[in-house]
Amino acid sequence: MKRQVRRRRTVGYRLFTLLAIVVVAVLALSACDESKPLSTVDPVTSNGRDIQSLYKLVFWMALVVFIGVQFGIVYAALKYRYRGERTRPRQIHGNQRLEILWTIIPAIVLLVIFIPSVTTLYKFEDSAKTGDYTIEVYGKQWYWEVHYTKPNTVAGVVTANEIHVPAGAKIQFKLLSNNVIHSFWVPRMTGKTDVIPGHENELGFTAPKTPGVFQGECAEFCGTNHAWMRFRIIVDTPEQFNNWIAAYKAGPTQAGAQALGLVDSKAMPPEFALCLGCHRINGMETAPGTPVPDQVTGIKSPETNGPNLTLLGCRETLAAGQLENTPENLTKWLEDPGAVKPGNFMSTQIHKGTLKPDQISALVKYLEAQKIPGCK
Ligand code: CUA
8 A cells, every 4th residue: 555655656756747847848948049030929911910810719719618628527527526326327318408509519619710710711812812022932952942023123033042022012922843842931921831843832921011031941841951941031121122133133243343352243263163053143254245044943943953142142041041151151061061961962063072172262252252232
């Protein structure tokens, strides 16, 4: 008897300890990141707020049901516990009033959830139909290729991972893939939308009126580096946005070239010829008078296409959010991309030793100088 009590207490202590560890871990993790860039409970668009209202509705209803059920269980367990009775309690199987009641109540609960859910779904569909700007986003393994297609003022701009949009504008995204399924998700702006090979999905929202940077990520397992397929939506003032588009179209500037010690703004180090197999920098010429062809567009492009590197010096991160964009990290990347991001296509072409240290430093200097004043 004594031993049994002790064992029960041990189990109790263990459960308590486990619970305490879980509570502490959850508290510690939630305190880790003050800014919470991937939080879904702090929306900045009307789409995000619609999702939030649905979430709150379901949460509070579920809470009421949860408390009711738990209360019922505890009440029944205590009130009707075995007290040495010899006879069975009254059986209520087939009680019509109860049967009707517990059919109607859940039906009402489901209806209360169903109506706003469907309304929100249609609203989302409508918001994806048109936009002041249309941006095609191609899920690649593992980064995002971004093509601005409408209006004409932005058409033809191709970038990667960092998507600039003007504040207050209505944006329509067309999501495409020519490899596996990805999922485009900006938690503070909108719900997840799958990016499916051979099928175009659309998504739309109105950018917030206040400039800011919003984190996005791939939300569908798509291979080894699924976790490093991040992106950012950068909401600029209309003026900043127009400057960015103009600078992006123009490519390297004379001022940038002078900072590099180059006379010709379109000149590039000879090492960059290797990169041109997959990458592009807008406005750059391989030889005088020979413009580099435009990036082959999206879905028709072979897997070998790499991210467009125009204004790379302005980007916050490298390798789809994996490394902070610094000369040291770019060096690390060029030395051995496979060590940083195993399985990425560039690592099949460049291994440790492919590029000599002086070639790497020439490339780093060239690439980090691809910027416009005040962009980062
Ligand atoms: Cu792309 Cu996960």
